[in-house]
Amino acid sequence: MFNLIHQLLNKSIHSLSSCILCGIDRQQHHSLCQDCWQQLPWLKSNVQRQEIDIQVACHYSYPMDRIIQKYKYEQQLQFQRLLAETLIELHLPKVQAIVPMPISAPRLAERGYNQSLVIAKILAKHLNVPVWQPISRSDQHSQKGLTRLERIENIEQQFEICTRSKLRYRRVLMLDDVVTTGSSLYALKQKLEVLGCQKIYAACLACAKA
Template identity: 30%
Template sequence: MRISRFLAPLGQLFYPHNCDACGSELTLSEEILCLRCLHKLPLTRYQLIDNNPLQRTYRGRVDIQHAFAAYYYEPGSPVQQLVHQFKYLGREDIAHFLGRKMGRLLQESPWRNAVDAIVPVPLYTDKLKQRGYNQALLLAEGMSEILQIAVWPHAIRRHRPGTSQTQKGRLDRWQQLKDMFSLGDAVTLAQQHVLLVDDVITTGATTEACASLLLQIPGTCVSICSLAVAES
């Protein structure tokens, strides 16, 4: 069942709400996660580190300004549990909550004031209809709430669904992805610093393809941001 980020706070007035990681009852000041679980999430601190490991992933592939992931993504971890809930169990409220966390972390970075626009990685139309929302857009909207930077949800179009990229070589990944995306409503992003947002980065192939498209816009520069990054 989908739980809208707008309805979730109302429900908490009438029903006790439990931590989505450990199941303990939340206090009135807590949301989604108890403080104990929130502090256990594995922060990367990449927003404070220039030329961090995620940024180096894109070296020689696409010319980006910065790269940032809030958390490390590990199988069986609370981060994986949360991602599963907002991607497959309709928990929009979790995605929006984590997007706000991403925004607050990015406020710590030395380049926090450089970004002009936020663009989410798009979902394929059939997947969007099935899920009912784009989780990257929800994360972007949460970030926008904190950073007060506009989101451009239709800047990139996706033309077909993707498949797992983890077992493919870089050339194979690029061949599959190069025609998967196109620019949409993006002309007003000229001369802007765009922050491209995704949920989890594994190989970086999807964000590489989207960033390459955005860089075709005159004068545009791109940074990449994700909720989590899979450790190689």
């Protein structure tokens, strides 16, 4: 009885909470009101980068850009469920595992978490598949001023196979937060192919102009 009352109380408090964007209407969709949820800069389509078809939930424009920035750089983890739910809106393929975009150790120490991994765990639970992290990433350097080929070569050198496990998955979904040129996804895909992955899909929260 106590648990039932507790659940009803939590549900009641949640229903009375204001939308985290407009602060006016009540929450209905993952911390957002109905209007703010519908007015997200939805894309829900595929974009092609580096010959990879990438499923993208939204355009990287307001307010999605600010939500991602706050989540990624300001440790505002309350946005993780909202961001994961935008991916759940996509028609994701059936896969055996999700591979979040790895980040370097210095970047991890700076932020305190891998933003793609946090969301991957939520999505993996929804899809009932494991999160797989067989690739590590060395120090990440600025891509500013590099040509397309230099950018690809620079990023490819950052990724290394780190798993000693014989566990392998043939169908995987790469997950990243924002795709611009697609160079990181391309480099990750190359390493996954070395590990024997045969069907490699990609999904991102948002797409920015390359």
